[in-house]
Amino acid sequence: MAEAVTRPRISxxxxxxxxxxxxxxxxxxxxxxxxxxxxxxxxxxxxxxxTLDATRETVEALAAGTDVPVAPHISCxxxxxxxxxxxxxxxxxxxxxxxxxxxxxxxxxxAGPGPFQYANELVGYIRREFGDAFRIEVACYxxxxxxxxxxxxxxxxxxxxxxAGADGAxxxxxxxxxxxxxxxxxxxxxxIDIPITPGIMPITNYRQLSRFSxxxxxxxxxxxxxxxxxxxxxxxxxxxxxxxxxxxxxxxxLAGGAPGLHIYTLNxxxxxFLLWQRLNxxxxxx
Numbered sequence: 001m002a003e004a005v006t007r008p009r010i011s012x013x014x015x016x017x018x019x020x021x022x023x024x025x026x027x028x029x030x031x032x033x034x035x036x037x038x039x040x041x042x043x044x045x046x047x048x049x050x051t052l053d054a055t056r057e058t059v060e061a062l063a064a065g066t067d068v069p070v071a072p073h074i075s076c077x078x079x080x081x082x083x084x085x086x087x088x089x090x091x092x093x094x095x096x097x098x099x100x101x102x103x104x105x106x107x108x109x110x111a112g113p114g115p116f117q118y119a120n121e122l123v124g125y126i127r128r129e130f131g132d133a134f135r136i137e138v139a140c141y142x143x144x145x146x147x148x149x150x151x152x153x154x155x156x157x158x159x160x161x162x163x164a165g166a167d168g169a170x171x172x173x174x175x176x177x178x179x180x181x182x183x184x185x186x187x188x189x190x191x192i193d194i195p196i197t198p199g200i201m202p203i204t205n206y207r208q209l210s211r212f213s214x215x216x217x218x219x220x221x222x223x224x225x226x227x228x229x230x231x232x233x234x235x236x237x238x239x240x241x242x243x244x245x246x247x248x249x250x251x252x253x254l255a256g257g258a259p260g261l262h263i264y265t266l267n268x269x270x271x272x273f274l275l276w277q278r279l280n281x282x283x284x285x286x
Contacts, residue, residue: 008250008279009260011071011197013042014062014267016054025267026058027065032269034066036276039260042071042100042137052077052087063094070096071137074126075104076116084116085129098135100170101126101161120160127165138166140196142174142183146217155190168194170262173201173218175245177252184257195259200250202263202271203242206231239271247278254279 012033017023030041043058055072062070072091078084091099103119116122123136138161141154148154158169174180180198187196201218203209206228213220220228224245231237250261261279265272 007037008254009039009197010036010276010279011039011042011260011262012272013044013262013264014058015044016058017267018054022267027061029265029267029269030062030066032273033265033276034068036273038068040069040071040098041066042073042262044073045075045077045104056087056090059091059096060094063096069098071098071100072096073100073102073104074122075102076114076118076122077104078114078116081115081125084122084125088126088130088134092130092133097133098137099126100137100139101166102139118157118160120157120164123161123164123166135167136165137168137170137197138162139172140169140183140187141172141217142179142198143172143176143217143219145172151186155186155192158187159190159192162192162194166194168259169196171196171199172216173199173264175221175224175249176219177249177256179219180253180258181256197260197262198250198253198258200246200261200263200275202246202265202275203228204239204268204271205235206238243271243274243278246275250275250279 014026014030017026034041041062043055043062045052045055059070059072062068074084074087078087101119101123103117116125119138123138126134126136138158140158141148144151144154145157148157171180171183184196201209201212209220209228212218227241228238231241253261263272263275
């Protein structure tokens, strides 16, 4: 008897489109990725934490167009507890039962500090007000948050989010599997026992990746950086090499016990779809 092929647990992340052209691109993207049966689709606030309305509209479009659970990002953006309560009640009314809770950047147009300064405060509030109505994912950083004073303080703040009621965590992207394994072991030793899902960034554009990595503190190993630089403007070679690198990374992570993969799509389908195919050889979509 043939051995059953086990699908890795995968989720995809999108950002709210700002123009009609971007809306069409995103629609094409989720129409290609939703049939892969991901665990969920998450929706960010977009660059700089743009607007709440854009996130809500994108969540509604995904919920109406697919049967895949949708998880909006919630950050410390609300001007009041009442505002956040209304947002969460509206999501519950639409059947949303999963959130990605982050400190994040305050959206444009919201002045001054709100009632929540840190993600653990936000997680605690949601648990007090809504109990277990939402599964809550939080962020963590195998290569450490760029604002952390030390690895110890980074774990301390992560544990605060877990103790406040987080169910799981998604990491910042990285390209060194050992960074994830060491971080996971450190978390276990610190008494953090929630699932920690690696965040995965496909490599399709070196300049863009370099810019993102500089902003968020993710390390591009020198051997990868040098190879990408050597390709120059040869986009096809960059994408082919990037697919090989990220596939090998994902295979190592899954073989080492990672509970799944969370893929940052940048609202483009091809790289994520090809990665899914590589990781699911012998499995048909749908």
